Amino acid sequence: MILWIFGRKHQGILASFRPPLLKKQAMFNHSNSNLQLPPYLKKVRIIHFKIALAAIIFFMYEELPDYITWLAHLSFEGIEYTLETLLELFFETEGHQNEIIMSYFVLGAVLTGLYFVVLHLPRLYRKFIAHLQNSWTEKKAHFIQNWRAKTILEKFKFVAISITISSVWLFWQTL
Secondary structure (H helix, E strand, C coil): CHHHHHCCCCCCHHHHCCCCCCHHHHHCCCCCCCCCCCHHHHHHHHHHHHHHHHHHHHHCCCCHHHHHHHHHHHHHHHHHHHHHHHHHHHHCCCHHHHHHHHHHHHHHHHHHHHHHHHHHHHHHHHHHHHHHHHHHHHHHHHHHHHHHHCCHHHHHHHHHHHHHHHHHHHHHHCC
16 A cells, blocks of 8 residues: 555665565565556546646635735744744743844845845746747747648638737727
8 A cells, every 4th residue: 555655666664674475465465566556547636636726726816825825924933933942942042032043043044045046046047038939939830830731711711800800809999
């Protein structure tokens, strides 16, 4: 069961402490078999996850940011309380001293995070621009290939429908 949930890579320490198998247990030994879900079940799980995520976002689009910020604040307060308790136990400090130490600690953590963000920002920007250029050239090549594959009649229909829709929209806007 553990292999089915975590896969073979995550046996870790459990594999080294496993007792030797008896004959009856050897019949049900799954260590040599690859116990993975069939591909269609993986796709079904992914689809169910996407549907659940879409439902949460659709039904809770106004409350979701509040819940996310509330959870972030709650986790921050928990970490802060734990660090303050550790400060009181190890260094025997009082409340005001703990607040000063924690504020400097948070300031240092924020500045360290900003430093690493600024350090990696140019590389991420270059990667983003390269991805943008690649996707633009792929879309452009796809559009040109699609346009060249159309017949003259299909091209005429496309242009006529576009002009008609634009004219109706412009007429509607000037009423």
